[in-house]
Protein backbone atom coordinates (compact mmCIF):
# COMPACT_ATOMS: atom_id res chain seq x y z
CA UNK A 1 0.00 0.00 0.00
CA UNK A 2 2.71 2.46 1.03
CA UNK A 3 4.85 3.55 -1.89
CA UNK A 4 7.85 5.77 -1.29
CA UNK A 5 7.72 6.81 -4.90
CA UNK A 6 4.63 9.03 -4.69
CA UNK A 7 5.94 12.56 -5.21
CA UNK A 8 4.14 15.90 -5.20
CA UNK A 9 5.34 18.58 -7.58
CA UNK A 10 4.00 22.02 -6.85
CA UNK A 11 4.62 25.05 -9.05
CA UNK A 12 5.59 28.26 -7.25
CA UNK A 13 3.24 31.12 -6.51
CA UNK A 14 -0.44 31.65 -7.27
CA UNK A 15 -3.40 32.25 -5.03
CA UNK A 16 -6.22 30.20 -3.49
CA UNK A 17 -9.83 31.08 -4.29
CA UNK A 18 -13.20 29.41 -3.97
CA UNK A 19 -15.08 27.13 -1.61
CA UNK A 20 -14.81 23.55 -0.56
CA UNK A 21 -15.26 20.97 2.15
CA UNK A 22 -12.18 19.22 3.49
CA UNK A 23 -12.18 15.56 4.56
CA UNK A 24 -14.12 14.33 7.59
CA UNK A 25 -12.68 14.67 11.08
CA UNK A 26 -10.28 11.80 11.75
CA UNK A 27 -10.62 11.78 15.53
CA UNK A 28 -14.42 11.78 15.41
CA UNK A 29 -14.49 9.15 12.63
CA UNK A 30 -12.41 6.70 14.70
CA UNK A 31 -14.59 7.19 17.73
CA UNK A 32 -17.84 6.81 15.75
CA UNK A 33 -16.84 3.29 14.74
CA UNK A 34 -15.63 2.35 18.22
CA UNK A 35 -18.69 3.54 20.11
CA UNK A 36 -21.15 2.56 17.37
CA UNK A 37 -19.77 -0.98 17.49
CA UNK A 38 -20.16 -1.24 21.28
CA UNK A 39 -23.63 0.31 21.32
CA UNK A 40 -26.99 -1.39 21.41
CA UNK A 41 -28.86 -0.66 18.20
CA UNK A 42 -27.95 0.77 14.81
CA UNK A 43 -25.75 3.86 14.47
CA UNK A 44 -25.84 5.88 11.24
CA UNK A 45 -22.70 7.89 10.50
CA UNK A 46 -22.41 10.54 7.77
CA UNK A 47 -19.32 12.52 6.80
CA UNK A 48 -17.10 9.58 7.83
CA UNK A 49 -13.47 10.00 6.80
CA UNK A 50 -12.82 7.44 4.06
CA UNK A 51 -9.07 7.47 4.59
CA UNK A 52 -6.61 4.76 5.57
CA UNK A 53 -6.41 5.58 9.30
CA UNK A 54 -10.15 5.56 9.97
CA UNK A 55 -10.58 2.58 7.65
CA UNK A 56 -8.03 0.68 9.78
CA UNK A 57 -10.31 1.17 12.77
CA UNK A 58 -13.32 0.12 10.72
CA UNK A 59 -11.57 -3.05 9.48
CA UNK A 60 -10.55 -3.92 13.06
CA UNK A 61 -14.18 -3.89 14.23
CA UNK A 62 -15.31 -5.87 11.20
CA UNK A 63 -12.62 -8.42 12.12
CA UNK A 64 -14.19 -8.59 15.59
CA UNK A 65 -17.57 -9.49 14.13
CA UNK A 66 -19.28 -6.11 13.80
CA UNK A 67 -21.51 -5.73 10.75
CA UNK A 68 -20.76 -2.31 9.23
CA UNK A 69 -22.48 -1.36 5.99
CA UNK A 70 -21.09 1.35 3.72
CA UNK A 71 -24.05 2.36 1.55
CA UNK A 72 -22.41 5.48 0.09
CA UNK A 73 -19.23 7.51 0.41
CA UNK A 74 -18.90 8.80 3.95
CA UNK A 75 -21.87 6.86 5.23
CA UNK A 76 -21.78 3.96 7.64
CA UNK A 77 -24.51 1.86 9.15
CA UNK A 78 -23.05 0.20 12.21
CA UNK A 79 -25.00 -2.67 13.73
CA UNK A 80 -23.81 -2.42 17.33
CA UNK A 81 -23.05 -5.63 19.20
CA UNK A 82 -23.34 -4.24 22.74
CA UNK A 83 -20.65 -3.89 25.41
CA UNK A 84 -19.91 -7.63 25.49
CA UNK A 85 -20.59 -8.58 21.89
CA UNK A 86 -17.16 -8.27 20.23
CA UNK A 87 -15.64 -11.53 19.03
CA UNK A 88 -12.01 -12.65 19.05
CA UNK A 89 -10.28 -11.61 15.81
CA UNK A 90 -8.64 -14.57 14.07
CA UNK A 91 -5.48 -12.63 13.17
CA UNK A 92 -3.55 -9.58 14.37
CA UNK A 93 -5.39 -6.29 13.87
CA UNK A 94 -3.29 -4.22 11.46
CA UNK A 95 -3.70 -0.54 12.28
CA UNK A 96 -1.36 0.75 9.59
CA UNK A 97 -0.08 4.25 10.36
CA UNK A 98 -2.75 5.08 12.93
CA UNK A 99 -1.65 5.92 16.47
CA UNK A 100 -5.21 6.81 17.44
CA UNK A 101 -6.47 3.36 16.42
CA UNK A 102 -3.76 1.58 18.37
CA UNK A 103 -3.90 3.62 21.55
CA UNK A 104 -7.69 3.78 21.81
CA UNK A 105 -8.13 0.11 20.88
CA UNK A 106 -5.58 -0.98 23.48
CA UNK A 107 -7.89 0.43 26.15
CA UNK A 108 -11.05 -0.91 24.61
CA UNK A 109 -9.59 -4.41 24.19
CA UNK A 110 -7.80 -4.67 27.56
CA UNK A 111 -11.06 -5.58 29.32
CA UNK A 112 -12.35 -8.10 26.76
CA UNK A 113 -12.67 -11.83 27.38
CA UNK A 114 -10.44 -12.66 24.36
CA UNK A 115 -6.82 -12.13 23.35
CA UNK A 116 -5.87 -9.71 20.59
CA UNK A 117 -2.70 -8.51 18.88
CA UNK A 118 -2.28 -4.95 17.54
CA UNK A 119 0.30 -4.30 14.83
CA UNK A 120 1.16 -1.30 12.65
CA UNK A 121 3.49 -0.03 9.94
CA UNK A 122 7.14 0.94 10.49
CA UNK A 123 6.27 4.41 11.81
CA UNK A 124 3.56 3.20 14.20
CA UNK A 125 5.85 0.40 15.39
CA UNK A 126 8.37 3.04 16.52
CA UNK A 127 5.88 5.19 18.43
CA UNK A 128 5.74 5.12 22.24
CA UNK A 129 3.06 2.85 23.71
CA UNK A 130 4.21 2.80 27.36
CA UNK A 131 2.07 5.90 27.85
CA UNK A 132 -0.96 3.59 27.51
CA UNK A 133 0.38 0.21 28.65
CA UNK A 134 1.68 1.57 31.98
CA UNK A 135 -1.69 2.88 33.26
CA UNK A 136 -3.60 -0.02 31.67
CA UNK A 137 -1.41 -2.47 33.62
CA UNK A 138 -2.23 -0.51 36.77
CA UNK A 139 -5.87 -1.22 35.98
CA UNK A 140 -5.08 -4.96 35.83
CA UNK A 141 -4.56 -5.36 32.07
CA UNK A 142 -2.04 -7.87 30.81
CA UNK A 143 -0.22 -6.56 27.73
CA UNK A 144 3.10 -7.61 26.18
CA UNK A 145 5.12 -5.20 24.05
CA UNK A 146 8.64 -5.13 22.60
CA UNK A 147 11.45 -4.39 25.05
CA UNK A 148 11.23 -0.74 24.01
CA UNK A 149 7.55 -0.68 24.96
CA UNK A 150 6.42 -0.45 21.33
CA UNK A 151 4.01 -2.46 19.13
CA UNK A 152 3.13 -5.23 18.47
CA UNK A 153 0.86 -5.15 21.51
CA UNK A 154 -0.27 -8.59 22.69
CA UNK A 155 -3.35 -8.00 24.83
CA UNK A 156 -4.38 -10.92 27.02
CA UNK A 157 -8.10 -11.07 27.63
CA UNK A 158 -10.05 -12.43 30.55
CA UNK A 159 -8.57 -10.14 33.21
CA UNK A 160 -10.86 -8.03 35.33
CA UNK A 161 -9.99 -4.35 35.14
CA UNK A 162 -10.24 -2.05 38.16
CA UNK A 163 -11.00 1.64 37.85
CA UNK A 164 -8.00 3.93 38.16
CA UNK A 165 -7.43 7.57 39.05
CA UNK A 166 -4.68 8.64 36.69
CA UNK A 167 -2.84 11.95 36.44
CA UNK A 168 -1.51 12.02 32.87
CA UNK A 169 2.13 13.10 32.65
CA UNK A 170 1.54 14.55 29.16
CA UNK A 171 -1.41 16.33 27.55
CA UNK A 172 -2.66 13.46 25.35
CA UNK A 173 -6.21 12.88 24.17
CA UNK A 174 -5.22 9.42 23.02
CA UNK A 175 -4.09 8.40 26.50
CA UNK A 176 -7.15 9.97 28.10
CA UNK A 177 -9.46 8.25 25.62
CA UNK A 178 -7.69 4.90 25.99
CA UNK A 179 -8.26 4.93 29.73
CA UNK A 180 -11.88 6.10 29.49
CA UNK A 181 -12.60 3.28 27.01
CA UNK A 182 -10.87 0.79 29.33
CA UNK A 183 -12.96 2.24 32.14
CA UNK A 184 -16.17 1.20 30.37
CA UNK A 185 -15.26 -2.40 31.16
CA UNK A 186 -13.65 -1.75 34.57
CA UNK A 187 -15.04 -2.12 38.07
CA UNK A 188 -15.83 1.20 39.74
CA UNK A 189 -14.74 4.64 38.66
CA UNK A 190 -11.99 5.55 36.22
CA UNK A 191 -10.81 9.14 36.17
CA UNK A 192 -8.14 10.92 34.20
CA UNK A 193 -6.74 14.36 34.90
CA UNK A 194 -4.93 16.25 32.19
CA UNK A 195 -2.11 18.74 32.65
CA UNK A 196 -3.70 20.91 29.91
CA UNK A 197 -6.99 20.62 28.01
CA UNK A 198 -6.91 18.15 25.11
CA UNK A 199 -9.54 17.26 22.51
CA UNK A 200 -12.69 16.03 24.19
CA UNK A 201 -14.42 14.12 21.38
CA UNK A 202 -14.50 10.87 23.37
CA UNK A 203 -16.29 12.49 26.29
CA UNK A 204 -18.78 14.28 24.02
CA UNK A 205 -19.51 11.19 21.98
CA UNK A 206 -19.90 8.94 25.02
CA UNK A 207 -22.51 11.40 26.27
CA UNK A 208 -24.16 11.34 22.84
CA UNK A 209 -24.47 7.57 23.22
CA UNK A 210 -26.15 8.11 26.59
CA UNK A 211 -23.17 7.30 28.85
CA UNK A 212 -22.70 9.32 32.01
CA UNK A 213 -19.34 11.15 31.89
CA UNK A 214 -18.43 13.74 34.49
CA UNK A 215 -15.93 16.56 34.23
CA UNK A 216 -14.75 18.47 37.30
CA UNK A 217 -11.94 20.93 36.58
CA UNK A 218 -9.19 19.09 34.74
CA UNK A 219 -10.56 15.60 35.60
CA UNK A 220 -12.89 13.44 33.54
CA UNK A 221 -14.49 10.36 35.05
CA UNK A 222 -16.92 7.56 34.34
CA UNK A 223 -18.06 4.35 36.02
CA UNK A 224 -17.76 0.97 34.31
CA UNK A 225 -20.64 -1.35 33.60
CA UNK A 226 -23.00 1.01 31.78
CA UNK A 227 -24.31 0.71 28.27
CA UNK A 228 -24.19 2.73 25.07
CA UNK A 229 -27.33 3.43 23.05
CA UNK A 230 -26.99 3.84 19.28
CA UNK A 231 -27.36 7.33 17.81
CA UNK A 232 -26.73 9.20 14.57
CA UNK A 233 -23.42 10.97 14.02
CA UNK A 234 -22.71 13.77 11.54
CA UNK A 235 -18.91 13.99 11.31
CA UNK A 236 -17.82 17.58 10.58
CA UNK A 237 -14.92 18.43 8.28
CA UNK A 238 -11.54 18.12 10.00
CA UNK A 239 -10.04 21.40 11.20
CA UNK A 240 -6.64 19.67 10.98
CA UNK A 241 -7.21 19.27 7.23
CA UNK A 242 -8.74 22.75 6.92
CA UNK A 243 -5.53 24.10 8.48
CA UNK A 244 -3.60 23.64 5.22
CA UNK A 245 -5.96 26.02 3.43
CA UNK A 246 -6.22 28.41 6.38
CA UNK A 247 -2.48 28.88 6.08
CA UNK A 248 -2.43 28.68 2.27
CA UNK A 249 -5.03 31.40 1.79
CA UNK A 250 -3.34 33.55 4.47
CA UNK A 251 0.14 33.46 2.91
CA UNK A 252 -0.81 33.64 -0.79
CA UNK A 253 -1.63 37.05 -2.28
CA UNK A 254 -5.19 37.78 -3.48
CA UNK A 255 -6.70 34.73 -1.82
CA UNK A 256 -10.13 34.12 -0.35
CA UNK A 257 -11.38 30.67 0.58
CA UNK A 258 -14.56 29.45 2.26
CA UNK A 259 -14.28 26.07 4.01
CA UNK A 260 -17.64 24.57 4.82
CA UNK A 261 -18.89 22.63 7.86
CA UNK A 262 -15.61 22.59 9.79
CA UNK A 263 -15.51 21.22 13.34
CA UNK A 264 -14.59 24.10 15.68
CA UNK A 265 -14.63 22.31 19.01
CA UNK A 266 -12.70 24.68 21.34
CA UNK A 267 -10.23 21.88 22.13
CA UNK A 268 -9.21 21.94 18.45
CA UNK A 269 -9.16 25.59 17.42
CA UNK A 270 -5.63 26.47 18.53
CA UNK A 271 -4.62 26.81 14.88
CA UNK A 272 -7.13 29.64 14.38
CA UNK A 273 -6.02 31.40 17.57
CA UNK A 274 -2.34 31.11 16.63
CA UNK A 275 -2.91 32.34 13.06
CA UNK A 276 -5.00 35.26 14.33
CA UNK A 277 -2.23 36.21 16.78
CA UNK A 278 0.05 36.26 13.72
CA UNK A 279 -2.33 38.65 11.96
CA UNK A 280 -4.48 36.24 9.90
CA UNK A 281 -7.92 37.24 8.60
CA UNK A 282 -10.17 34.29 9.51
CA UNK A 283 -13.91 34.51 10.19
CA UNK A 284 -16.18 31.87 11.69
CA UNK A 285 -19.57 32.05 9.98
CA UNK A 286 -22.88 30.36 10.62
CA UNK A 287 -21.77 28.72 13.91
CA UNK A 288 -23.97 25.79 14.94
CA UNK A 289 -23.99 22.67 17.10
CA UNK A 290 -24.10 19.37 15.22
CA UNK A 291 -24.52 16.24 17.31
CA UNK A 292 -22.83 17.83 20.31
CA UNK A 293 -19.88 19.23 18.30
CA UNK A 294 -19.58 22.94 17.34
CA UNK A 295 -19.34 23.48 13.57
CA UNK A 296 -18.83 26.62 11.42
CA UNK A 297 -17.91 27.74 7.93
CA UNK A 298 -14.48 29.35 7.88
CA UNK A 299 -13.66 32.29 5.63
CA UNK A 300 -9.98 33.14 5.24
CA UNK A 301 -8.39 35.93 3.25
CA UNK A 302 -4.77 36.86 2.50
CA UNK A 303 -3.06 38.71 5.31
CA UNK A 304 0.34 39.99 6.25
CA UNK A 305 1.55 37.65 8.99
CA UNK A 306 4.07 38.52 11.69
CA UNK A 307 6.11 36.27 13.95
CA UNK A 308 5.02 35.55 17.53
CA UNK A 309 6.01 33.57 20.62
CA UNK A 310 3.34 30.87 20.47
CA UNK A 311 1.54 30.72 23.86
CA UNK A 312 2.21 27.27 25.37
CA UNK A 313 -1.41 26.84 26.43
CA UNK A 314 -2.36 26.72 22.72
CA UNK A 315 0.07 23.88 21.92
CA UNK A 316 -2.18 20.88 22.75
CA UNK A 317 -5.08 22.66 21.02
CA UNK A 318 -3.12 22.82 17.75
CA UNK A 319 -0.90 19.77 18.15
CA UNK A 320 -1.44 18.37 14.63
CA UNK A 321 -1.24 21.71 12.88
CA UNK A 322 2.38 22.68 13.59
CA UNK A 323 3.81 21.44 10.29
CA UNK A 324 1.71 23.95 8.37
CA UNK A 325 1.99 26.59 11.13
CA UNK A 326 5.78 26.39 10.62
CA UNK A 327 5.14 27.26 6.97
CA UNK A 328 3.08 30.25 8.11
CA UNK A 329 6.01 31.26 10.34
CA UNK A 330 8.42 30.96 7.41
CA UNK A 331 6.21 33.43 5.49
CA UNK A 332 5.74 35.83 8.41
CA UNK A 333 7.75 38.92 9.14
CA UNK A 334 10.13 38.39 12.03
CA UNK A 335 10.69 35.51 14.35
CA UNK A 336 8.25 32.84 15.54
CA UNK A 337 9.19 30.77 18.56
CA UNK A 338 7.51 27.53 19.61
CA UNK A 339 8.25 25.95 23.00
CA UNK A 340 6.54 23.26 25.08
CA UNK A 341 5.88 21.04 22.05
CA UNK A 342 8.14 18.01 22.65
CA UNK A 343 5.18 15.78 21.73
CA UNK A 344 5.83 16.75 18.10
CA UNK A 345 8.91 14.54 18.19
CA UNK A 346 6.80 11.37 18.56
CA UNK A 347 4.14 11.90 15.90
CA UNK A 348 4.01 10.06 12.55
CA UNK A 349 7.54 11.43 12.12
CA UNK A 350 9.69 13.65 14.34
CA UNK A 351 7.83 16.72 13.13
CA UNK A 352 10.31 19.22 14.54
CA UNK A 353 13.20 17.62 12.65
CA UNK A 354 11.23 16.84 9.47
CA UNK A 355 10.04 20.43 9.16
CA UNK A 356 13.40 21.97 10.11
CA UNK A 357 15.16 19.86 7.46
CA UNK A 358 12.67 20.84 4.77
CA UNK A 359 12.57 24.54 5.67
CA UNK A 360 16.37 24.72 5.70
CA UNK A 361 16.41 23.06 2.25
CA UNK A 362 14.13 25.91 1.10
CA UNK A 363 16.47 28.56 2.48
CA UNK A 364 14.58 29.42 5.68
CA UNK A 365 16.38 30.03 8.97
CA UNK A 366 14.78 27.29 11.11
CA UNK A 367 16.43 26.24 14.35
CA UNK A 368 15.01 23.16 16.06
CA UNK A 369 15.12 22.90 19.84
CA UNK A 370 14.29 19.89 22.02
CA UNK A 371 10.72 21.11 22.53
CA UNK A 372 10.02 23.36 19.57
CA UNK A 373 11.55 25.57 16.93
CA UNK A 374 12.64 29.11 16.15
CA UNK A 375 11.78 30.22 12.62
CA UNK A 376 12.75 33.52 11.04
CA UNK A 377 10.45 34.45 8.19
CA UNK A 378 12.18 35.03 4.88
CA UNK A 379 12.35 34.36 1.17
CA UNK A 380 11.63 30.74 0.36
CA UNK A 381 13.42 29.14 -2.57
CA UNK A 382 12.16 26.10 -4.42
CA UNK A 383 13.75 22.72 -3.96
CA UNK A 384 13.27 19.11 -3.01
CA UNK A 385 12.12 18.04 0.46
CA UNK A 386 11.37 14.70 2.12
CA UNK A 387 8.05 14.25 3.91
CA UNK A 388 9.54 11.27 5.84
CA UNK A 389 6.32 9.41 5.04
CA UNK A 390 4.36 11.85 7.23
CA UNK A 391 1.07 13.03 5.68
CA UNK A 392 1.03 16.41 7.37
CA UNK A 393 4.65 17.21 6.42
CA UNK A 394 3.82 16.42 2.79
CA UNK A 395 0.75 18.69 2.73
CA UNK A 396 2.53 21.49 4.62
CA UNK A 397 5.31 21.70 2.01
CA UNK A 398 2.78 21.60 -0.82
CA UNK A 399 1.21 24.74 0.69
CA UNK A 400 4.67 26.34 1.10
CA UNK A 401 4.99 26.45 -2.70
CA UNK A 402 2.45 29.29 -2.75
CA UNK A 403 5.24 31.56 -1.47
CA UNK A 404 8.33 29.85 -2.89
CA UNK A 405 10.37 31.40 -5.70
CA UNK A 406 10.53 28.12 -7.66
CA UNK A 407 8.76 24.74 -7.69
CA UNK A 408 8.89 22.39 -4.69
CA UNK A 409 9.14 18.61 -5.05
CA UNK A 410 8.05 16.57 -2.06
CA UNK A 411 9.06 12.90 -1.72
CA UNK A 412 7.24 10.03 -0.03
CA UNK A 413 3.71 11.45 -0.09
CA UNK A 414 1.60 8.24 -0.24
CA UNK A 415 0.54 8.64 3.39
CA UNK A 416 -1.53 11.72 2.59
CA UNK A 417 -4.13 9.00 2.05
CA UNK A 418 -4.12 8.26 5.78
CA UNK A 419 -5.99 11.47 6.59
CA UNK A 420 -6.90 13.50 3.49
CA UNK A 421 -7.19 11.50 0.25
CA UNK A 422 -8.97 14.39 -1.48
CA UNK A 423 -6.19 16.89 -0.65
CA UNK A 424 -4.74 17.08 -4.15
CA UNK A 425 -8.15 17.43 -5.83
CA UNK A 426 -9.35 20.14 -3.44
CA UNK A 427 -6.01 21.98 -3.51
CA UNK A 428 -6.19 22.05 -7.33
CA UNK A 429 -9.81 23.19 -7.23
CA UNK A 430 -8.78 26.12 -5.02
CA UNK A 431 -5.87 27.02 -7.31
CA UNK A 432 -2.73 25.21 -6.15
CA UNK A 433 -0.66 24.03 -9.12
CA UNK A 434 0.04 20.55 -7.72
CA UNK A 435 0.65 17.35 -9.62
CA UNK A 436 1.38 13.84 -8.44
CA UNK A 437 4.08 11.56 -9.84
CA UNK A 438 3.84 7.87 -8.95
Ligand code: S3P
Pocket residue numbers: 026027028100171172173174175177199319320343
Ligand atom coordinates in the same frame (compact mmCIF):
# COMPACT_ATOMS: atom_id res chain seq x y z
C1 S3P B 1 -5.72 12.36 18.61
C2 S3P B 1 -4.96 12.92 19.59
C3 S3P B 1 -3.66 13.57 19.34
C4 S3P B 1 -3.46 13.88 17.86
C5 S3P B 1 -3.87 12.74 16.98
C6 S3P B 1 -5.33 12.39 17.19
C7 S3P B 1 -7.01 11.74 18.97
O1 S3P B 1 -2.62 12.70 19.74
O2 S3P B 1 -2.11 14.21 17.60
O3 S3P B 1 -3.66 13.04 15.62
O4 S3P B 1 -7.83 11.47 18.07
O5 S3P B 1 -7.24 11.50 20.17
P1 S3P B 1 -2.02 12.73 21.26
O6 S3P B 1 -3.07 12.29 22.17
O7 S3P B 1 -0.87 11.76 21.19
O8 S3P B 1 -1.58 14.14 21.47
